[in-house]
Amino acid sequence: MPTEILMPALSPTMEEGTLAKWLVKEGDTVSSGDLLAEIETDKATMEFEAVDEGTIGKILIPEGTEGVKVNTAIAVLLDDGESADDIASTPIAAPAAAPAAAAGNEAAAPAVSDAPAPAPAAPAKADGGRIFASPLARRIAAQKGLDLTQIAGSGPHGRIVKADVESATAAPATATASAPATAPAPAAAPAGPSADAVARMYEGREYEEVKLDGMRKTIAARLSEAKQTIPHFYLRRDIKLDALLKFRGQLNKQLEGRGIKLSVNDFIIKAVANALQQVPQCNAVWAEDRVLQLKPSDVAVAVAIEGGLFTPVLQDADTKSLSALSTEMKDLAGRARERKLAPHEYQGGTFAISNLGMFGIDNFDAIVNPPHAGILAVGSGVKKPVVGDDGELTVATVMSVTMSVDHRVIDGALGAELLQAIVDNLENPMVMLA
Numbered sequence: 001m002p003t004e005i006l007m008p009a010l011s012p013t014m015e016e017g018t019l020a021k022w023l024v025k026e027g028d029t030v031s032s033g034d035l036l037a038e039i040e041t042d043k044a045t046m047e048f049e050a051v052d053e054g055t056i057g058k059i060l061i062p063e064g065t066e067g068v069k070v071n072t073a074i075a076v077l078l079d080d081g082e083s084a085d086d087i088a089s090t091p092i093a094a095p096a097a098a099p100a101a102a103a104g105n106e107a108a109a110p111a112v113s114d115a116p117a118p119a120p121a122a123p124a125k126a127d128g129g130r131i132f133a134s135p136l137a138r139r140i141a142a143q144k145g146l147d148l149t150q151i152a153g154s155g156p157h158g159r160i161v162k163a164d165v166e167s168a169t170a171a172p173a174t175a176t177a178s179a180p181a182t183a184p185a186p187a188a189a190p191a192g193p194s195a196d197a198v199a200r201m202y203e204g205r206e207y208e209e210v211k212l213d214g215m216r217k218t219i220a221a222r223l224s225e226a227k228q229t230i231p232h233f234y235l236r237r238d239i240k241l242d243a244l245l246k247f248r249g250q251l252n253k254q255l256e257g258r259g260i261k262l263s264v265n266d267f268i269i270k271a272v273a274n275a276l277q278q279v280p281q282c283n284a285v286w287a288e289d290r291v292l293q294l295k296p297s298d299v300a301v302a303v304a305i306e307g308g309l310f311t312p313v314l315q316d317a318d319t320k321s322l323s324a325l326s327t328e329m330k331d332l333a334g335r336a337r338e339r340k341l342a343p344h345e346y347q348g349g350t351f352a353i354s355n356l357g358m359f360g361i362d363n364f365d366a367i368v369n370p371p372h373a374g375i376l377a378v379g380s381g382v383k384k385p386v387v388g389d390d391g392e393l394t395v396a397t398v399m400s401v402t403m404s405v406d407h408r409v410i411d412g413a414l415g416a417e418l419l420q421a422i423v424d425n426l427e428n429p430m431v432m433l434a
Contacts, residue, residue: 273317
């Protein structure tokens with residue numbers, strides 16, 4: 001029986017992607033591990049491998065198609081002795097397991113993040129005909145108490161897929177035909193004027209319409225949700241950098257032969273990582289009905305790329321030397337700009353750093369990236385007049401920082417303690433090596 005090849009989930013949070021390029025064509029024979037296609041997610045373009053052997057009988061989704069939902073059938077695989085004629089004349093079987101993703105030599109990501117419970121048996125229509133639904137769709141329907149005979153499938157040949165059952169309203173399976181239909185939920189109020197309404201405002205004005213890619217859509221959705229749902233509060237401090245700059249210069253002279261040059265950002269990463277160990281209650285993330293307090297300091301650092309940004313995560317940053325952090329950060333940032341990071345390299349972490357100092361920004365407020373508990377917005381170091389410890393006016397290099405905090409995880413006094421620890425680490429940099 002022909003088997004569907006499904007759109008894979010290349011990360012635990014992926015819901016849809018762009019089928020960027022087919023690496024096979026109809027009639028090609030493939031084996032397990034052969035590359036089938038390139039899939040573009042909101043973060044990267046990754047290669048998709050075959051898990052079964054057979055012949056590509058039909059490509060259902062052409063390359064370049066955007067917004068392909070996870071677990072949508074994208075092609076049909078034929079077994080030995082089967083031909084393209086069998087696709088139309090025989091029901092297509094769902095694969096025993098959803099295909100896994102592969103990106104170069106990185107570990108494969110699970111195709112679906114749902115628990116691997118067995119899918120309920122496919123139900124039959126009232127006339128005895130079989131209902132075609134993916135295993136994941138059947139499992140979700142069972143969890144929600146949905147009757148698959150009442151759901152119209154949007155997949156190939158009317159197959160019921162995940163999106164169909166997720167958008168359906170639960171109803172008792174024993175409901176009679178005369179039972180009143182469940183009233184649809186009221187539509188959410190639009191967040192702003194529609195695209196057409198905005199376009200009408202600028203009729204007669206010259207403009208270029210820039211289509212949103214997956215990354216831009218995800219950034220817009222996640223940060224809008226973050227700003228609306230996370231109770232932010234902000235803590236601000238000025239940090240004197242003179243001791244750090246002098247110490248950095250001394251270390252860089254010693255590291256010249258190793259090809260390593262420490263940046264101020266490397267010291268900031270280390271200062272944050274150590275501070276999360278000094279104030280462990282802040283090394284936590286929000287998880288809806290609980291807080292997860294982590295043991296290691298996994299610090300995310302925002303990296304600007306064309307059309308968006310990544311936040312690669314430096315794991316166990318508190319245990320690593322400044323030179324190790326510098327080398328790892330340069331590698332992650334370089335691959336981020338090429339969109340070659342694997343999902344596990346930009347997911348996770350408890351706290352983030354966003355540094356716009358190199359762009360001449362004095363200070364700014366950053367948005368907390370869920371589920372993180374906070375983010376440190378870093379401005380540029382600027383020479384300013386300050387009052388010294390002796391009460392005399394002097395000049396110092398001062399860097400302004402703002403810490404945005406999720407009040408559900410960190411209260412004001414606790415956040416102030418964390419920021420004080422960061423300041424102490426940066427103003428006394430040799431302490432970080434102890």
